[in-house]
Amino acid sequence: MDYDIAIVGLGPAGSTLARLLSPSFKIIALDKKHQSGDAGFHKPCGGLLANDAQKSFIRQKLNLPTDILSNPQIFSVKTYDLQTNLVRNYQRTYVSFNRHKFDLWLKSLIPSSVEVHHNTLCKEVMRIIEGYQITYLDENNIEHKITTRYVVGADGANSLVRRMRYPSHSIRQYVAIQQWFSEKHPHPFYSCIFDNQSTNCYAWSISKDGSFIFGGAFPKKTANQQFENLKEKLTQQGFIFGEPHKTEKCLVIYPNRFRDFYTGNENIFLIGEAAGFISASSLEGISYALDSAEILSKILNSADPDPNKRYYFKTLPLRLKLYSKIVKAKILTTPFWRKLIMKSKFQHINME
Numbered sequence: 001m002d003y004d005i006a007i008v009g010l011g012p013a014g015s016t017l018a019r020l021l022s023p024s025f026k027i028i029a030l031d032k033k034h035q036s037g038d039a040g041f042h043k044p045c046g047g048l049l050a051n052d053a054q055k056s057f058i059r060q061k062l063n064l065p066t067d068i069l070s071n072p073q074i075f076s077v078k079t080y081d082l083q084t085n086l087v088r089n090y091q092r093t094y095v096s097f098n099r100h101k102f103d104l105w106l107k108s109l110i111p112s113s114v115e116v117h118h119n120t121l122c123k124e125v126m127r128i129i130e131g132y133q134i135t136y137l138d139e140n141n142i143e144h145k146i147t148t149r150y151v152v153g154a155d156g157a158n159s160l161v162r163r164m165r166y167p168s169h170s171i172r173q174y175v176a177i178q179q180w181f182s183e184k185h186p187h188p189f190y191s192c193i194f195d196n197q198s199t200n201c202y203a204w205s206i207s208k209d210g211s212f213i214f215g216g217a218f219p220k221k222t223a224n225q226q227f228e229n230l231k232e233k234l235t236q237q238g239f240i241f242g243e244p245h246k247t248e249k250c251l252v253i254y255p256n257r258f259r260d261f262y263t264g265n266e267n268i269f270l271i272g273e274a275a276g277f278i279s280a281s282s283l284e285g286i287s288y289a290l291d292s293a294e295i296l297s298k299i300l301n302s303a304d305p306d307p308n309k310r311y312y313f314k315t316l317p318l319r320l321k322l323y324s325k326i327v328k329a330k331i332l333t334t335p336f337w338r339k340l341i342m343k344s345k346f347q348h349i350n351m352e
Contacts, residue, residue: 001130001131001147001148001149002026002028002146002147002148003026003027003028003115003146003147003148003149004025004026004027004148004149004150005021005025005026005027005028005148005149005150005151005152005300006027006028006029006030006132006134006146006148006150006151006152007027007028007029007030007152007154008030008122008125008134008151008152008153008154008155008159008160008161009030009031009032009153009154009155009156009159009272009274010029010030010031010033010103010106010107010110010116010154011043011103011106011154011156011272011273011289012102012103012106012272012285012286012289012290012293013154013271013272013273013274013289013290013292013293014029014031014152014154014155014271014272014293015103015106015107015109015110016060016106016289016290016293016294016297017152017154017271017293017296017297018110018111018114018116019106019109019110019111020060020293020294020297020298020301021114021297021300021301022300022301023111023113025300026115027113027114027115028114028115028116028117028146028148029110029114029115029116029117030117030120030122030134030136031107031116031117031118031119031120032119032120032121033103033104033107033118033119034118034119035104035107035118035119042099042100042248043099043100043103043248043250044176044177044178044215044248044249044250045099045178046099046178046190046204046206046213046215047070047096047097047098047099047102047206047208048094048095048096048097048190048206048284049064049094049095049096049097049286050094050282050284050286050287051093051287052287052288052291053284053286053287053290054095055287056287056290056291056294057290059294060290060294062109064095064097064102065105067101068097068098068101068102068105069095069096069097069098070096070097070098070208070209071208071209072096072188072207073095073096074094074096074188074189074190074206074207075091075092075093076089076090076091076092076189076190076349077089077090077092077190077191077192078189078190078191078192079191079192079193079194079342080191080192080193080194080195080234080237081194081335081338081339081342082193082194082195082197082233082237083194083195083196083197083335083338083339084335084338084339084342084343086339086342086343087237088342088345088348089348089349089350089351090347090348090349091347091349092190094190096190096206096208098208098209117136117138118139119138119139120136120137120138120139121136121137122134122135122136122155122160123135123136123137123143123160124160124164125151125160125161125164125268126164127266128147130147130149131147131148131149131150131151131267132147132148132149132151132267132268133145133146133147134146134147134148134151149267150267150268150269150300150307151267151268151269152268152269152270152271152296153165153264153268153269153270153271153274153275154270154271154272154274154289154293155274156250156251156272156273156274157173157250157251157252157253157273157274158173158251159270159273159274161268161270161274162262162270162274162275165262165264165265165266165268165270166262169262171253171254171255171260171276172253172254172255172256172260173220173251173252173253173254174199174201174217174218174219174220174223174251174252174253174254175217175218175219175220175223175249175250175251175252176215176216176217176249176250176251176252176283177215177216177218177223177224177227177247177248177249178213178214178215178216178247178248178249179213179214179215179241179244179245179246179247179248180211180212180213180244180245180246180247181211181212181213181214181240181241181242181243181244181245182210182211182212182242182245183207183210183211183212184212184240184242185207185212185238185239185240188207189205189206189207190204190205190206190207191204191205191206192204193205193216193230193234194332194333194338195230195233196333196335197229198216198218198226198227198229198230198233199216199217199218199219199226199230200219200333201216201217201218201254201283201333202216202217202283202332202333203215203216203217203230204216205239211245212240212241214231214234214239214241215248216230217252217254217283220251252273252278252283253273253276253278254278254280254283255276255278255280255322255326256280256326256329256330257326258319258323258326260276261275261276261277261315261319261322262275262276263275263308263311263312263315264308264311265308266308267307267308268308269296269307269308269311271289271292271293271296272285272288272289272292272293273285273288273289275292275315276322277289277291277292277315277318277319277322278322279322279325279329280322280325280326280328280329281325281326281328281329281332282325288318288322291318292315292318295311295314295315295318296311299311299314
């Protein structure tokens with residue numbers, strides 16, 4: 001084998017794993033983002049660090065550098081239910097940051113013992129007698145083939161590694177669309193929007209560094225149309241859009257069954273969103289990316305004789321927690337139950 005471990009994808013999950021693995025391993029990591037700057041792939045994301053992700057950073061003794069943080073830091077979420085015209089304000093302790101800078105910062109923490117290839121495209125993962133052969137294109141579009149004992153899929157919602165390992169498995173997917181505008185609202189705010197006529201998932205907005213970011217997750221066939229329809233509805237709620245500076249799109253998974261969480265087998269491992277580890281109620285995935293990478297690193301570093309089995313059992317609490325988010329999502333996206341919760345004003349903060 002050319003390598004002991006190949007990591008496909010260097011988002012929060014892949015970068016964390018590459019940083020925590022023992023330097024005794026010979027590791028290659030492939031990522032489609034550029035090494036620095038604004039070129040290359042950008043993950044459509046509001047850029048908020050939830051409490052669980054903050055706890056992961058505490059365990060891993062990491063502190064966010066100030067140049068990643070966004071201005072202003074907002075401590076409440078304004079929740080809109082367009083079916084009932086109810087609006088509620090709930091306290092939240094998210095840390096707001098620039099998601100692209102965050103991803104590049106995590107990549108910068110990977111030790112030099114890991115062979116990192118930026119701006120690359122993984123084309124194929126094929127089983128061979130002693131492990132796997134990976135075919136990828138480098139930044140000059142030149143094809144390479146390498147062999148490895150272990151493969152870690154950290155390549156997100158449309159994971160090539162997951163599709164290769166489980167070709168018959170299907171999981172609900174949405175198209176996440178996000179646009180950036182000049183901020184024209186008198187008071188910066190963060191919002192969560194429910195509109196079952198546009199999507200049975202949800203949409204969001206956040207004011208950040210002089211920009212107003214609006215995004216949402218929509219059914220694939222009608223995503224663009226529903227995105228524009230929702231923007232029109234929100235102008236009646238006081239949202240100010242104007243001409244977008246940029247538009248970002250990507251697939252996002254939406255687990256709705258316990259069996260949607262796949263951890264891998266036969267020396268293939270799935271972490272982060274590639275494993276289905278994303279909250280159905282908020283689409284928050286950074287905390288689960290950090291946690292699953294930390295769990296797998298400890299197992300591989302310990303030279304466990306059956307790492308796939310160990311990883312499956314060690315992630316059971318994670319999967320149970322995520323299943324509770326599925327239940328929560330089913331409640332929040334059902335107009336009847338959402339209306340009851342919001343009309344109760346439970347935990348609502350009156351802004352008047």
